[in-house]
Structures are given as C-alpha cells and as structure tokens.
Amino acid sequence: MSQLKHLNDALAYIEEHLDGTLDTGEVARIAACSAYQLKRMFPYLAGITLSEYVRRRAMTRAAQDLLATDEKVIDIALRYGYESPTAFSKAFRRVHGMSPSDVRQPGAQVTLHPRLIFTLSVKGEEPMDYRIIEQSAFRVVGIPSANGKWDLEDAGAKAAEYWEELGADVHKVVNLMDGSEPAGLLGVQFCKDGDFDCYMACVATNQPCPNEMEERVVAAATYAVFECEGAMPDAMNDLWHRILTEWLPSSGYEWESKTDVERYLTPNMISPDSRSEVWLPVVKR
Known part of the structure; x- marks a missing residue:
C-alpha cells in the first residue's frame, strides 16, 4: 500500500x-x-x-x-x-x-477530465513467470538512436521508429556476435543519473567497435527476467504493461534506475512466434 x-x-x-x-x-x-x-x-x-x-x-x-x-x-x-x-x-x-x-457562449460544451486516484486492483488471473538473475557487467557494441535523447513519454513509439529506420543495418550489429553473453540481439535503454540517456540496438561482444558504431558497458545488476512471445512491438508493449501494473506492485522488488534490456531471440521480430525477453533491473524492497 x-x-x-x-x-x-x-x-x-x-x-x-x-x-x-x-x-x-x-x-x-x-x-x-x-x-x-x-x-x-x-x-x-x-x-x-x-x-x-x-x-x-x-x-x-x-x-x-x-x-x-x-x-x-x-x-x-x-x-x-x-x-x-x-x-x-x-x-x-x-x-x-x-x-x-x-x-x-450559451450552450457551450466543455470536457471534464477528473483527477486520478490510484487504487489497488485485484488481478492475477494470468500467472506471470519470471526468474531473478545476478548479471555481471558486460560490454556491448551497437548503433545508438540518432535523434538524441527521447521524451520517455513516447519512448515506445520512438523505439518502433528507431528499429524501422535501422533496417538492414541491424545485420551489421548481429555480425559482431562472438559467443559473448548475454547472447542475442539486444535493445538497451541506458539510464544516467536517474534519467534516460540513450537507446541502442547492440550485442554483447569482444569484437572491436566499428567506426560507425558505439561501445558501452552495461553495469552489473540484479534482473527480473520475463519471457515474451509474439510479434513486436505489440507483444513487448503488452508485457511491459503487465510488468509495471501487475508484477512490480506485488513482487517484493523495486525497479532500479539502471539499464533496461530487451533481448530478441529469434531473427524475425514481427513473427507471431517471435521470442524475446525483458530484463528489468531490480532491488529487493
């Protein structure tokens, strides 16, 4: 409460x-x-x-x-x-x-937008599977968003635009994979000083960073990991909604202001059977 x-x-x-x-x-x-x-x-x-x-x-x-x-x-x-x-x-x-x-003017019709009050909603009809992992720091190389810092209030739409604009260049990123963990194509949202810093399509790798790309280090963190199945971006957006409105309030964990990671495990991200994961950095409440 x-x-x-x-x-x-x-x-x-x-x-x-x-x-x-x-x-x-x-x-x-x-x-x-x-x-x-x-x-x-x-x-x-x-x-x-x-x-x-x-x-x-x-x-x-x-x-x-x-x-x-x-x-x-x-x-x-x-x-x-x-x-x-x-x-x-x-x-x-x-x-x-x-x-x-x-x-x-007489008869003018205005719109009332009432004040919000958040209340406890008892749900849970659909279980949510997750696992807690301790992830050490890892280096990533990829292509950061070209339009600078996003307004987080439309980050979902911005991310969808970013992936669309990235197009075939995503293969240049994927080709840098060398067996480093976590494996797979990553969508990483970096946080700095409690605020959004950068979004990047990247992979964990020890390969040299190409001139047109950028390298960063994802700091060590405790992650709650959730599996996702379905076409992007709708499946991912639905999962984020459940994580923040259902899992987080009742989990015993708090969302830590570190780096959020989305991990894409199948090549075709818009396929109905596409598999991915959300890694939410957490601390025990």
Missing part, C-alpha cells in the same frame, strides 16, 4: 501545482521513484502520459474558472502558467475543442 500512497501523494502535488510551477523531479521524489521511472510508468498506469494528464487537469480547471467567474482570459491563462494567450488558447482548444472565449 505504501507505493499507492506515494503515487497518490504525487497526484495531490500535481493538483497543487497546475499553475505552471510543477516540478517533474519533485513529482518523482514524492512518488518514490526516479524521473525516468515515473515517465515510463505513468502511461501504463494511467493510460495517458504524465504531461498530457497535467495539461488536461489544468485546462479542466481553467474551463471551470471561465464558467464561474468574469475574469479576463489572460488572467486565467497566467494562473495556469501560460504567459502567452496564444499558447493558452492552443492548449485549451486541444482539450476542449474550442477557444477559451467560446466557453462562455
């Missing part, structure tokens, strides 16, 4: 800081996780990204203020952290489908 309390305390903090003073780092601190983990978890837990949730709540409150008062639109915009009326109008229209001034 402590995890639920942390998350709900974080939601309460968000409600108190819809005026543009919201600090994502503070939200993560209250939620007892890193900013990296918060941005990864929130869409799985809430169905929307953290930034979109904040926007919807702020614009819901702004619409209520517009209907309940005679305040100028610019004053309400400033209250919710928008110094530009244009930016406020754009955000408002995205949520309500109309401009702020239109809300005050």
